[in-house]
Amino acid sequence: MFRTYVPSILFEPIDIGPVTMRNRIVSSASFSAMSDNGLFGERIALYHAEKAKAGVALTITEELAVHPSTEFGLSRNVRAFDRASIARFRRFTEIVHKYGAKTIGQLWHAGCHNLNRNQQLDIRIPLAVSPVPSMAFQDGYSVPRELTTREISEIQEDTRILRRICSTGDSMVWKSTRRTVT
Ligand SMILES: Cc1cc2nc3c(=O)[nH]c(=O)nc-3n(C[C@H](O)[C@H](O)[C@H](O)COP(=O)(O)O)c2cc1C
Numbered sequence: 001m002f003r004t005y006v007p008s009i010l011f012e013p014i015d016i017g018p019v020t021m022r023n024r025i026v027s028s029a030s031f032s033a034m035s036d037n038g039l040f041g042e043r044i045a046l047y048h049a050e051k052a053k054a055g056v057a058l059t060i061t062e063e064l065a066v067h068p069s070t071e072f073g074l075s076r077n078v079r080a081f082d083r084a085s086i087a088r089f090r091r092f093t094e095i096v097h098k099y100g101a102k103t104i105g106q107l108w109h110a111g112c113h114n115l116n117r118n119q120q121l122d123i124r125i126p127l128a129v130s131p132v133p134s135m136a137f138q139d140g141y142s143v144p145r146e147l148t149t150r151e152i153s154e155i156q157e158d159t160r161i162l163r164r165i166c167s168t169g170d171s172m173v174w175k176s177t178r179r180t181v182t
Pocket of ligand 1: 031032063
């Protein structure tokens with residue numbers, strides 16, 4: 001027996017602030033391990049393009065590291081603080097928009113939750129607001145170092161710049177001349 005088709009609001013557009021989503025289907029953030037030497041490369045762009053082609057209204061990126069102190073030890077994570085990533089984000093945004101979807105960049109600083117277990121990478125002490133180990137990821141030795149006021153300002157500045165880049169979409173700009181982002 002066939003069921004009667006009941007129209008769902010799932011497929012109806014919705015306004016979120018100034019942006020109109022074509023429906024209410026969202027693909028949540030998902031670490032892809034596909035970065036191109038730390039940059040947001042073609043593979044990741046095509047991965048999100050497939051979601052856009054399939055009809056999602058919004059696709060959210062994986063974690064984008066806002067500062068060198070949050071390279072969290074998983075290989076192939078995205079180093080968004082690297083200036084070379086700007087062109088890649090532009091290409092990514094273009095391709096997602098081309099297939100009718102929107103996107104949000106997930107800006108990321110892991111603090112005490114940095115995973116520094118990958119022996120292939122530099123093992124660095126996580127930086128956090130206090131020297132208290134992560135309750136979520138207990139590796140037995142990662143007691144974070146307390147951030148200095150200067151480091152907090154640096155991370156805030158990088159996050160602010162990246163937020164501006166993400167929010168400007170197609171016309172991304174990069175105005176900083178600071179050490180960690182040039
Ligand atoms: C492989 C994998 C990678 C993920 N990567 C991220 C991520 O980068 N950022 C994030 O906030 N959540 C991440 N998540 C969490 C998902 O976005 C989602 O919240 C979670 O999987 C729960 O949804 P589900 O029950 O539909 O799987 C990830 C989940 C999985 C399974």
